[in-house]
Amino acid sequence: MKLDPFYLIVDDALWLERLLPLGVKLVQLRIKDRTDGELRDAIRASLRLCARHGATLIVNDYWRLAIEEGCDFVHLGQGDLDSADLEAIRAAGVRLGVSTHDEAELDRALALSPNYIALGPIYPTVLKAMTVAPQGLARIGEWKAKLGAIPLVAIGGLTPERAQACLKAGADSACVVTDVLRHANPEARAQQWLAATALLR
Numbered sequence: 526m527k528l529d530p531f532y533l534i535v536d537d538a539l540w541l542e543r544l545l546p547l548g549v550k551l552v553q554l555r556i557k558d559r560t561d562g563e564l565r566d567a568i569r570a571s572l573r574l575c576a577r578h579g580a581t582l583i584v585n586d587y588w589r590l591a592i593e594e595g596c597d598f599v600h601l602g603q604g605d606l607d608s609a610d611l612e613a614i615r616a617a618g619v620r621l622g623v624s625t626h627d628e629a630e631l632d633r634a635l636a637l638s639p640n641y642i643a644l645g646p647i648y649p650t651v652l653k654a655m656t657v658a659p660q661g662l663a664r665i666g667e668w669k670a671k672l673g674a675i676p677l678v679a680i681g682g683l684t685p686e687r688a689q690a691c692l693k694a695g696a697d698s699a700c701v702v703t704d705v706l707r708h709a710n711p712e713a714r715a716q717q718w719l720a721a722t723a724l725l726r
């Protein structure tokens with residue numbers, strides 16, 4: 526499976542209305558502070574928009590809702606895996622991306638044969654408090670060597686320039702939140718990301 530080299534995380538389906546028409550093809554819906562009903566609505570709206578624009582939607586954390594709403598890709602972190610029903614996810618034909626931050630987490634992820642493995646944070650991130658130090662670019666090559674055919678996603682503190690460095694170091698896709706969503710002109714910044722990753726698309 527090939528992942529688009531530009532992987533955008535959004536916290537509201539409204540972002541997808543703005544950014545999918547530009548050509549963004551791989552998005553994660555990562556919402557932390559809504560009711561089940563609001564989450565369901567956001568997933569439904571995101572699914573509609575992704576279908577219209579030929580983009581892949583990955584739902585963060587809420588694997589039950591993702592199955593119920595007919596999504597085909599979820600992202601789970603290590604804590605999420607503790608309570609996830611992986612058999613139900615597989616039985617529903619839902620693809621799985623898994624976060625990793627150290628060797629033990631990587632071993633756990635590899636045992637699940639996921640559809641991608643994320644490594645982070647490559648650089649310091651302002652989005653959330655992390656308990657691990659930034660990995661640095663060199664770690665990407667180490668991870669890639671252990672992943673075999675499983676795609677590697679780099680995440681954490683990325684900009685278009687840093688994304689190019691991550692892709693050159695062996696990542697298959699570069700994932701971002703802040704650099705696009707908090708930019709003064711998110712549309713223009715997303716275009717810069719698309720241009721920076723175009724050669725690998």
Ligand SMILES: Cc1ncc(COP(=O)(O)OP(=O)(O)O)c(N)n1
Nearest residue numbers: 585600601602603624643678680700
């Ligand atoms: C592509 C990607 N990589 C890592 C994460 C982080 O997942 P997790 O550790 O479960 O933390 P939260 O995002 O749920 O706060 C991710 N969402 N996406």
Ligand SMILES: Cc1nc(C(=O)O)sc1CCOP(=O)(O)O
Nearest residue numbers: 645646650652681682701702703
């Ligand atoms: C959500 C998330 N997970 C990470 C991990 O290392 O698992 S780093 C991260 C934040 C990524 O956001 P930004 O592009 O704003 O730094």
Ligand SMILES: [Mg+2]
Nearest residue numbers: 586601602605
């Ligand atoms: Mg999570």
